[in-house]
Amino acid sequence: MALSISKSKFLAGLQCELLLWTHYNARDRIPDPGPAQQFIFDTGHLVGDLAKRLYPGGIEIRRDRPDGRPDIPATVAETARLLPQRKPLFEASFLADGRYVRVDILVPADGEAWDLYEVKSSTQVKDVNLWDVAYQYDCLTRAGVELDRLFLMHLNNTYVRRGGLDVQALFAAEDVTTEARERAPLVPGLFDRFARVIAGDEPTVDIGPHCTSPYTCPLRDRCWAGLPEHPVTEFHRVGKKAFAWMAEGMATMAEVPADRLSAVQRVQQDAASSGQARFDAAAVRSWLDSLEYPLWHLDFETMAPAIPLFDGTRPYQRIPFQFSLHVQDTPGAEPRHIEYLATEPVDPRPGLLEALRAIGPDGTVLAFNKTFEMGVLDELARDFPAHAAMCADLNSRMKDLADIFRRFQVYHPDQKGRYSLKNVLPAWTDLAYDDLEIADGQAAARAFLQAVFPEAAGLDPASVNEAGKAKVLADLRAYCGLDTLAMVKLMEVLRREAQ
Numbered sequence: 342m343a344l345s346i347s348k349s350k351f352l353a354g355l356q357c358e359l360l361l362w363t364h365y366n367a368r369d370r371i372p373d374p375g376p377a378q379q380f381i382f383d384t385g386h387l388v389g390d391l392a393k394r395l396y397p398g399g400i401e402i403r404r405d406r407p408d409g410r411p412d413i414p415a416t417v418a419e420t421a422r423l424l425p426q427r428k429p430l431f432e433a434s435f436l437a438d439g440r441y442v443r444v445d446i447l448v449p450a451d452g453e454a455w456d457l458y459e460v461k462s463s464t465q466v467k468d469v470n471l472w473d474v475a476y477q478y479d480c481l482t483r484a485g486v487e488l489d490r491l492f493l494m495h496l497n498n499t500y501v502r503r504g505g506l507d508v509q510a511l512f513a514a515e516d517v518t519t520e521a522r523e524r525a526p527l528v529p530g531l532f533d534r535f536a537r538v539i540a541g542d543e544p545t546v547d548i549g550p551h552c553t554s555p556y557t558c559p560l561r562d563r564c565w566a567g568l569p570e571h572p573v574t575e576f577h578r579v580g581k582k583a584f585a586w587m588a589e590g591m592a593t594m595a596e597v598p599a600d601r602l603s604a605v606q607r608v609q610q611d612a613a614s615s616g617q618a619r620f621d622a623a624a625v626r627s628w629l630d631s632l633e634y635p636l637w638h639l640d641f642e643t644m645a646p647a648i649p650l651f652d653g654t655r656p657y658q659r660i661p662f663q664f665s666l667h668v669q670d671t672p673g674a675e676p677r678h679i680e681y682l683a684t685e686p687v688d689p690r691p692g693l694l695e696a697l698r699a700i701g702p703d704g705t706v707l708a709f710n711k712t713f714e715m716g717v718l719d720e721l722a723r724d725f726p727a728h729a730a731m732c733a734d735l736n737s738r739m740k741d742l743a744d745i746f747r748r749f750q751v752y753h754p755d756q757k758g759r760y761s762l763k764n765v766l767p768a769w770t771d772l773a774y775d776d777l778e779i780a781d782g783q784a785a786a787r788a789f790l791q792a793v794f795p796e797a798a799g800l801d802p803a804s805v806n807e808a809g810k811a812k813v814l815a816d817l818r819a820y821c822g823l824d825t826l827a828m829v830k831l832m833e834v835l836r837r838e839a840q
């Protein structure tokens with residue numbers, strides 16, 4: 342069968358030729374999309390379907406095979422049949438000179454020309470999107486389609502929902518005709534090169550910044566598995582320098598001369614070489630002395646629906662739906678646990694704000710990475726002015742447990758250069774997130790949206806039953822509860838070791 346390179350494979354080739362080769366020659370090495378990736382796909386479909394509402398009377402072209410996969414020849418043939426009708430077309434498909442593309446929306450323009458719209462669920466145009474449109478332009482031009490203007494349509498982050506969804510205002514269409522046409526002449530050369538890569542032996546490609554940009558590569562775990570223990574990529578804020586050092590033959594932290602490292606990176610190097618943690622007892626004592634009891638260990642969980650669900654909110658605005666609070670009246674005292682979790686498909690913020698009043702007027706509010714909690718409280722104050730004084734008070738009393746770890750005043754080599762709660766907790770205590778169904782904030786946001794607002798997650802509401810929802814809510818309680826219990830346990834470690 343003649344080679345055809347779809348738009349997504351062309352973009353994969355731009356990111357990495359090994360990734361491209363693997364798609365065609367060793368597909369089984371590429372893991373199926375996990376829940377996070379699937380959620381992104383579902384959001385994309387949701388946004389794509391909404392964009393179609395802007396063109397009433399448009400014709401959906403996709404044809405599927407009996408196994409549910411797209412029937413490319415049938416869709417291409419149907420596209421050719423429908424083009425003369427001069428109506429907006431959704432998912433029109435073209436195969437020309439080995440290029441295969443499916444266009445989100447084609448709209449009749451003047452004369453025989455068409456305007457092309459590529460719909461993205463993001464809120465801004467990225468460089469890779471311009472290549473996306475350039476490839477479509479190259480393919481459609483070869484297929485004999487006259488294109489007038491080329492647009493990237495994305496969510497408008499200045500849109501604020503008031504009442505029903507205003508689909509017109511929800512989207513922003515950026516005319517990228519000039520930028521995409523400028524790139525289009527480069528496409529044939531790249532296409533030919535990619536065709537040779539696909540037909541050739543497995544290419545050798547070093548790991549590098551391209552493994553995570555513009556997308557996290559699905560082969561990352563596989564390609565990065567060969568790194569030694571404590572590799573140079575583990576250095577704090579090392580960026581591209583790590584790959585330059587690797588090119589010089591330095592693979593481990595220990596191999597990099599100390600005079601090329603920052604103070605924090607030297608702490609890491611010492612810890613990795615000796616296997617010993619760093620604990621700056623004086624700094625910890627001074628920080629502990631700045632706290633006032635009762636100590637309110639606070640953690641929020643938020644979701645960020647692409648399509649605003651509530652009045653006054655924008656695309657991807659973070660909406661807190663849960664908090665956990667462990668309260669300790671005196672150092673070492675048994676903590677009390679207070680929590681809030683929204684369970685119904687209504688705006689969770691009013692209920693959460695009322696529940697936050699459980700935090701008394703005295704004592705320090707402790708967060709781990711307080712920028713996040715303070716930001717959430719600032720946004721709540723903005724959107725619910727009646728609670729602004731409480732939010733301001735909580736923020737004025739907030740301290741950050743992560744500071745000690747962020748400054749590497751306390752550092753364990755098992756943290757592997759990171760200081761998130763997920764890395765710090767197992768390094769310093771016998772607690773970890775491994776056994777939890779929900780083990781990070783993004784998974785929590787996803788699970789909540791899918792269980793409580795399934796349509797906003799691009800799911801069929803019938804796919805969520807009460808038992809499934811109850812299980813998700815229980816998992817969310819376990820996860821958020823551990824976030825603040827983790828802080829209590831870390832405080833115990835700090836107090837003990839600082840004595």
Ligand code: SF4
Pocket residue numbers: 356357358359360546547548549551552553558559560561562564565
């Ligand atoms: S992990 Fe990096 S080197 Fe490996 S295929 Fe992906 S982008 Fe290429």
